[in-house]
Amino acid sequence: MRWWQRLFRRSKQEAELEKELRFHLDMHTSDLIARGHSPEEARRQARLALGGPEQVKERCRDARGTRWLEDLLQDLRYGVRIFAKQPGLTAIAVLALGLGIGVNTAILSTVNGFVLRPLPVEKPSELIEPFWGRKIENQVWGPFSYANYVDLRDQNKTFSDLCAWSEISAGISSGESRNAGDGERAEVLWGEAVSANYFDVMGVKPILGRDFTRDEDSTPNAHPVVVLGNQLWQRRFNSDAAIVGKTIYLNGLPFTVVGVMPESFLGSTFYLRKAFFVPSMMAHTFGRRVEWNTDRGYATFKLYGRLKPGVKIAQAETDLNLVAASLAQLYPTEDAETKIQLMTEADGRFADGTKVIEYGGLLALFVSGLVLLVACANVANLMLARAVTRAKEIGIRLAIGASRWRIVRQLLTESLLLSLLGGLLGWAIAYEGTQVIRASFPPIPYPAVMDFTPDGYVLKWMLAVSLLTGVIFGLAPALFVSRTDLVAVIKGAAAGASHRSRRLNLRGALVVAQVTISIVVLICAGLFIRSLGKALKTDPGFRSENLVTMMINPGLLAYDPGAIKRFFHELQRNLQAQPGVRAASLINEMPLAVARISSGPIVKEGEIDPPPNKGVYSDTSIVTPRYFDTMQMPLVQGRDFTERDDVEAPPVVIVNQEFARRFYGGADNAMGKRFRFAQGTPLMEIIGIAKDGRYRSLYEDPQTYIYLPFYQRSRAGMTLLISAQSGGALPEVVATARHEIAQLDRRLPIYGVMLGKENMEFAYLAPRLAAGMGTTFGVLALVLATIGLYSVMMYAVSQRTREIGIRMALGAQVRDMLRLIVSQGMRMVLIGIVLGLAGAFALTRALGSLLLGVGTTDPVTFVGVAVLLVTVALLACYIPARRAARVDPLVALRQE
């Protein structure tokens, strides 16, 4: 018999053991009778010789080696039976734990899906990312110019290989740009221009064809070859197994497909799925300047490398900085004062842009951790309450010889069972929660990787958290009970009075802790809600209600600059003539959207260029005439751009009020002044001053802003803005725009269409997420703490029934009883509130950067939360108090 067979044939085995011992006793007895003993004496002696049959059996069971498992099963059976006897309490505990674990798992899973999941490449933890930047900065995050990359790659001694990649986008079509079939619309794709060794460094092999040869990445524009991402291959080419060797058109130019990557491969970034890869030598085709590979100041590439075996990351950093120092000597204009920083790919993710995500993610994890603590306090409370009711049973078991360890193990098994049930519920809640979080994101016009579904990593953590909560919050009561004073317990509850009050104190402390934590969580929630309220009321500087926006890029179909200008000019003219359209214009990047462009350093007329790496920059947009009219963003002075402000005319510029204030001391003084960007760009005259608005986020302090005229600075990728005559007609306006664009070029892709308020969604995303999560956590914490308070008060009342009965018999009124019980509860609550307010006061400082127009000690929030908690707590105390007041003195005194 195998051990597990024995385990499942326990009853048969028990019977056999009984039979074997009985046989022994019978044989011995009959032997002794044969030797002349009386039957009674013989039986007695046989028994004595063998020892107590139960002890022998017990030792035989131990000898089987499956004892622990048998005990576990027994404990589990017993635990289930106990839980089934108190379904209400058990359900509350499981629900509390499930919610606590659920929100934590959902948050972890989201953070994991955002930033923690490793890149699907070979040995992702050994992938090293170098960053390049100024020496004066503490940390550097910049990209590399291609020429510097080549020197670093060839001169370093510590990397086994170093590759470069650059993010590009392109329109894909299967026909050539000018004579494509009718109705063949291109689509916009994200891809990468990569060095030939890129796929080797990533350690990923194509599933079809091959990757790039060295030869293909040695001469600019010579080898138009492309490797496809798996999803693009499936979607657009129906998983064509014979795709290798076929021609596709990127930005209207023919490229030969040489390979297809596996489905898991995303490219270089964890947040965007790349659809295609071309050799870096093709970069110019995708909008890079002609001198992209020679200009050392033109930093458009990011690097990944693998270290030689045994090399530490610090050694490699020193090594690369040596190369950088020699570059600085050779090319002082571009490379002076620079340094290189190395990070693993995972650490490098938290560069500038993702700091907020990291910070917000950690904050969310911290707050949801607090909620879990509140939930755990409920479980500890339940276990303590159960321990009290079971003190007698446990006392008896200890008295008849059960070991303390055995009792603790029993209680531990029960709490683990509880926490696993909670974990199971938590898993379901987390799964649904991540879908809700995912759905709350506005549509983003990028192939963002946003899979928040819990994965194996999250599952492991959740299991660990469940078990840990089970051990911690099951163990404390378990140890507490195992110290039970046997005599007192068995003599009856009255003698155990001192223990009871000790237990009540412990439970009281748990309630105080719950209230304290809830206050902190609720205040966070309150601050975020107030912040969202402020955000929704904040004037972004433009009117979005009647605004339709969409992105178009004729450059994706290889239009030349002249054709692009003609295209946009015609489009704007045609659209403005349409009924329902109040105004139409174009901008390269919308304010408060994902991307932004900075220009500078700004040099006023008569001043000289600032030294390298110094100087002031300003965010910039390129707009067509009537932009300010379309956005209903008034010019406070001067005039708008016109079509005549083109390359033939003197350069002009419109700035915002803040720019005028900061550089010229005010709008009046700024008008007619001229400034330029450093490195010899022509002077531009300020012809208008626009009203200040919000540009990067709703939280920002006043920012300088520059508007440049489209006809002096052509761009291929533009956002079309249409202001409708009335809000109801937005969908018709979209249809009109689609029709007009198709009239000009049927193949042109239209993407990122946003109607009215949708244009603000990205700006509202962060405050909305924060307020949504804050509210969820706050309500959860409040509910859990209320359950805790309520159950403790109910217990207190049940324990004080006798006392209450005596008081009532001596003439106490119902009102007195209400006051007695409510004040007992509220004492705990008030201590908790004071502690919570103090804690929040200290902790909310950390929220400063995430709040809009609300102080971290906002009195409205602090007072409001305190009032809310007092109200809810009064209710939670009042119901048990009413029960106490209804106690019949006679019944109460007869108890016990």
Add this chain to the structure above:
Amino acid sequence: MTPTKSDLPQGTLDLLILKVVALGPVHGYAIAQRLDQVSRGVVQVPQGSLYPALHRLENRGLLSADWDETETGREAKFYRLTRKGRAQLETEAAGWQRLTDAVSLILKMSEGGAK
């Protein structure tokens, strides 16, 4: 029961059981009796320890057990040595022999030294 009876040294009970069972299939009571007779009452084998030891040896795969009828027609659990058990018996017996040889050698030497 003689006053000179001594307790069984640690770990030797298993060896003795294996040796008894090696003579042929035998039930628990018979093992107890055999041990009693063979050791001529010098060594005390607590019957209470016998069964846990049997179960432990069975669990370790050194013994196997079947239910069979005795000569008197009663059902009893008969233990027999497995191949693994026989190997174990040989190693343990050899080890025991070496140990006792060494111990008695040392005892003789110390006597010689006293002379």
